[in-house]
Amino acid sequence: MESSAAPTVSAGHDPGPAPVDLLRRLRARGAGDPVTHVERVPARVGVPAPWPAWAPPELRAAFARRGVVAPWQHQAEAATLAYDGGHVIVATGTASGKSLAYQLPALATLLADPRATVLYLAPTKALAADQLRAVAGLELEGVRPACYDGDTPRAEREWIRRHSRFVLTNPDMLHHGILPGHAQWSGFLRRLAYVVIDECHTYRGVFGSHVAHVLRRLRRQCARFGATPVFVLASATSGDPATAAGRLTGLPVTAVTEDASPRGGVTFALWEPPLLPPDSTAPTVPAQAAGDHDATTDLVQVRRSALRETADLLADTVAEGVRTLAFVRSRKGAEVVAANARRALDDAVPGLGGRVAAYRGGYLREERRELERALLHGDLLGLASTNALELGVDLVGLDAVLICGYPGTRASLWQQAGRAGRSGQEALAVLVARDDPLDTYLVHHPEAIFGAPVEATVLDPANPYVLAPQLACAAAEAPLTPADLALFGDGAKEAIDQLVEAGALRQRPTGWYWRHRERPEVDLRGEGGAPVCVVESATGRLLGTVDGGSSHFLLHPGAVYLHQGISYVVDDLDLADGCALVHVEEPDWSTHARDVTDLSVVSVRSYVDAGPVGMFLGEVDVTSQVVSYQRRRIATGEVIDTRPLDLPTRELRTVAVWFTLSPRSLASAGVQQADVPGALHAAEHAAIGLLPLMATCDRWDIGGLSTALHPDTEAPTVFVYDGHPGGAGFAERAYGTASAWLRATRDAIAECGCETGCPSCVQSPKCGNGNNPLSKPDAIRVLDVVLENLPA
Numbered sequence: 001m002e003s004s005a006a007p008t009v010s011a012g013h014d015p016g017p018a019p020v021d022l023l024r025r026l027r028a029r030g031a032g033d034p035v036t037h038v039e040r041v042p043a044r045v046g047v048p049a050p051w052p053a054w055a056p057p058e059l060r061a062a063f064a065r066r067g068v069v070a071p072w073q074h075q076a077e078a079a080t081l082a083y084d085g086g087h088v089i090v091a092t093g094t095a096s097g098k099s100l101a102y103q104l105p106a107l108a109t110l111l112a113d114p115r116a117t118v119l120y121l122a123p124t125k126a127l128a129a130d131q132l133r134a135v136a137g138l139e140l141e142g143v144r145p146a147c148y149d150g151d152t153p154r155a156e157r158e159w160i161r162r163h164s165r166f167v168l169t170n171p172d173m174l175h176h177g178i179l180p181g182h183a184q185w186s187g188f189l190r191r192l193a194y195v196v197i198d199e200c201h202t203y204r205g206v207f208g209s210h211v212a213h214v215l216r217r218l219r220r221q222c223a224r225f226g227a228t229p230v231f232v233l234a235s236a237t238s239g240d241p242a243t244a245a246g247r248l249t250g251l252p253v254t255a256v257t258e259d260a261s262p263r264g265g266v267t268f269a270l271w272e273p274p275l276l277p278p279d280s281t282a283p284t285v286p287a288q289a290a291g292d293h294d295a296t297t298d299l300v301q302v303r304r305s306a307l308r309e310t311a312d313l314l315a316d317t318v319a320e321g322v323r324t325l326a327f328v329r330s331r332k333g334a335e336v337v338a339a340n341a342r343r344a345l346d347d348a349v350p351g352l353g354g355r356v357a358a359y360r361g362g363y364l365r366e367e368r369r370e371l372e373r374a375l376l377h378g379d380l381l382g383l384a385s386t387n388a389l390e391l392g393v394d395l396v397g398l399d400a401v402l403i404c405g406y407p408g409t410r411a412s413l414w415q416q417a418g419r420a421g422r423s424g425q426e427a428l429a430v431l432v433a434r435d436d437p438l439d440t441y442l443v444h445h446p447e448a449i450f451g452a453p454v455e456a457t458v459l460d461p462a463n464p465y466v467l468a469p470q471l472a473c474a475a476a477e478a479p480l481t482p483a484d485l486a487l488f489g490d491g492a493k494e495a496i497d498q499l500v501e502a503g504a505l506r507q508r509p510t511g512w513y514w515r516h517r518e519r520p521e522v523d524l525r526g527e528g529g530a531p532v533c534v535v536e537s538a539t540g541r542l543l544g545t546v547d548g549g550s551s552h553f554l555l556h557p558g559a560v561y562l563h564q565g566i567s568y569v570v571d572d573l574d575l576a577d578g579c580a581l582v583h584v585e586e587p588d589w590s591t592h593a594r595d596v597t598d599l600s601v602v603s604v605r606s607y608v609d610a611g612p613v614g615m616f617l618g619e620v621d622v623t624s625q626v627v628s629y630q631r632r633r634i635a636t637g638e639v640i641d642t643r644p645l646d647l648p649t650r651e652l653r654t655v656a657v658w659f660t661l662s663p664r665s666l667a668s669a670g671v672q673q674a675d676v677p678g679a680l681h682a683a684e685h686a687a688i689g690l691l692p693l694m695a696t697c698d699r700w701d702i703g704g705l706s707t708a709l710h711p712d713t714e715a716p717t718v719f720v721y722d723g724h725p726g727g728a729g730f731a732e733r734a735y736g737t738a739s740a741w742l743r744a745t746r747d748a749i750a751e752c753g754c755e756t757g758c759p760s761c762v763q764s765p766k767c768g769n770g771n772n773p774l775s776k777p778d779a780i781r782v783l784d785v786v787l788e789n790l791p792a
């Protein structure tokens with residue numbers, strides 16, 4: 001933390017100006033008005049419900065001791081659904097008390113039936129430990145809650161298996177420890193009444209697909225012992241939570257989504273940094289600092305950077321005496337914001353800059369406490385942080401929150417905005433848009449933020465790259481029988497046949513048997529090739545890992561690789577060893593890998609024939625090779641040179657969504673023949689940028705390809721594919737919401753104020769073709785043709 005200089009602004013608890021007045025002053029500073037929308041999120045009065053009649057008095061008394069006098073309406077509703085034996089998901093806002101919704105039915109059952117057990121799953125050990133404290137704090141007789149994870153001492157494990165009736169663990173431990181050891185767990189599983197899945201929106205993509213099968217394996221073991229537990233899930237708000245929970249568990253699930261908890265009022269502004277004059281050579285802050293990915297991207301900016309804008313806002317609010325927290329996506333970005341704000345403040349009033357600090361994560365507990373204390377007492381007024389702050393720092397009494405760039409999901413957005421507002425006081429939240437099509441869309445479409453959520457948590461349990469290894473695990477736990485096929489869903493029989501053919505399973509009259517002595521090795525989180533280690537040559541220090549899929553792009557020889565804000569240059573990429581050797585160096589250029597991608601259609605799963613337009617979902621083979629890289633000056637974006645690379649081609653069988661247009665329809669929409677490639681390419685980039693609006697993915701989870709004539713479709717075509725072997729559900733979600741998705745894409749391009757395309761609309765930081773060719777006006781024409789023909 002920065003030491004604080006002599007305070008020149010009154011410390012103490014003066015809340016500063018009202019949010020509305022503060023916002024008026026902030027937006028009056030520049031030339032134009034950067035605010036595209038102001039939403040008044042009114043304070044909400046909580047709606048309490050009576051304790052359900054089935055909740056035993058001792059449980060009510062235990063909650064009352066903890067300060068819960070009555071449940072909120074949504075808690076009571078979800079709890080009663082679960083107590084009556086229905087599978088339920090409660091999907092409401094941060095701090096809406098979701099835990100009571102599952103604690104109530106689970107603990108009531110444990111009290112009523114002295115033999116019953118509960119299994120609680122959290123995505124992290126820390127959350128499980130939190131929940132353990134909460135349940136243990138109720139001091140209920142005979143529940144004996146306990147965490148069972150990788151840190152649990154061997155000596156305690158047996159006691160927990162035998163005596164705990166409320167076991168808290170995580171999906172990895174369930175997969176690696178509990179299910180393979182089911183014989184030792186039979187007593188617990190036989191009596192299992194509830195399975196609680198907390199923060200279940202984190203189980204998405206390939207990881208989510210694996211967890212879905214771990215839960216099916218759990219249900220199979222329970223069924224063998226005669227138990228059919230009720231599943232209670234808790235999730236952040238998302239689009240269609242019942243469907244996502246149904247896919248995760250394989251069971252019909254009822255959703256409770258009406259949040260009845262109280263909250264303070266927030267004035268929420270959407271802020272779009274202004275466009276810079278066309279001849280400006282402004283980019284002194286490389287765009288890479290604003291990204292959340294270590295790829296180097298320094299496209300020529302035409303908008304003022306979100307980092308600079310956030311730094312100015314932070315300086316302005318601090319000068320007003322307003323306690324402000326700025327969330328920035330990267331650690332380097334947080335440091336840039338704090339440094340710029342400090343400089344601006346010191347220019348105004350020497351010493352005032354000392355009231356601003358950067359929070360970099362990794363602080364010791366005492367340092368965090370010191371930071372909390374300084375903010376609470378007003379020694380510190382402004383803090384720039386990555387979302388690492390969400391873990392472990394308890395900040396209260398903030399008046400304003402600045403969010404630099406959309407954090408990816410509405411859940412994170414509200415979590416960050418929710419930091420503002422001391423008890424009952426109105427607070428200010430500002431979302432500063434980054435140079436990105438999704439951010440551009442959101443600041444012009446406030447309904448996508450403040451209306452009903454559309455982004456859904458997607459996963460695809462039918463992915464054969466997930467299904468086959470999971471079936472191997474299931475067979476190792478107990479032979480598979482034909483009766484199990486329905487449990488594991490579509491594709492299970494084909495996957496089993498392949499495992500038999502590969503010699504992993506043996507078919508006998510009684511079922512399919514795992515043939516080996518050792519259990520199959522399946523990592524729930526590792527897919528897309530083994531990760532590549534990044535090692536500093538001089539010291540042998542392991543800096544981190546990059547997933548196999550990105551390694552050719554990020555770690556080719558000569559690549560500038562950023563790690564936690566420090567710049568390295570790659571000396572060698574050893575693919576056989578899965579290791580890249582790097583040294584510290586900060587050249588004044590960045591590197592941009594170029595690749596050649598080929599795509600062929602393997603099969604079509606589903607399609608819509610819409611006259612001149614076709615929309616398809618199917619399997620594809622993607623072959624790609626990183627062939628060269630460009631070096632570009634960071635300050636100007638000028639290309640220094642292009643250097644060849646010698647890396648092998650890679651193949652990916654995955655799921656894609658694609659659309660075709662007839663050449664005639666493009667011509668009559670005014671797209672010249674020569675402009676078709678640029679039109680499709682620009683539409684592809686923006687469509688990839690907007691997909692996170694429909695599904696909780698990152699644009700780095702997705703790839704694309706566009707061509708004026710594809711041999712398999714024989715038409716101008718745009719492909720968007722899942723970047724994970726076998727698909728992760730993103731392309732499928734895109735296909736299912738095609739018209740809404742492409743409508744948002746069209747609007748994002750049309751509403752961007754630039755003339756010929758910029759990173760806020762059609763340029764992509766991960767383009768393998770150096771963003772060439774691109775035609776912004778023709779991309780709008782292409783999407784108009786698609787939308788006119790495609791049924792809504």
Ligand SMILES: [Zn+2]
Nearest residue numbers: 752754758761
């Ligand atoms: Zn633009």
Ligand SMILES: [Zn+2]
Nearest residue numbers: 767768769771
């Ligand atoms: Zn591209």
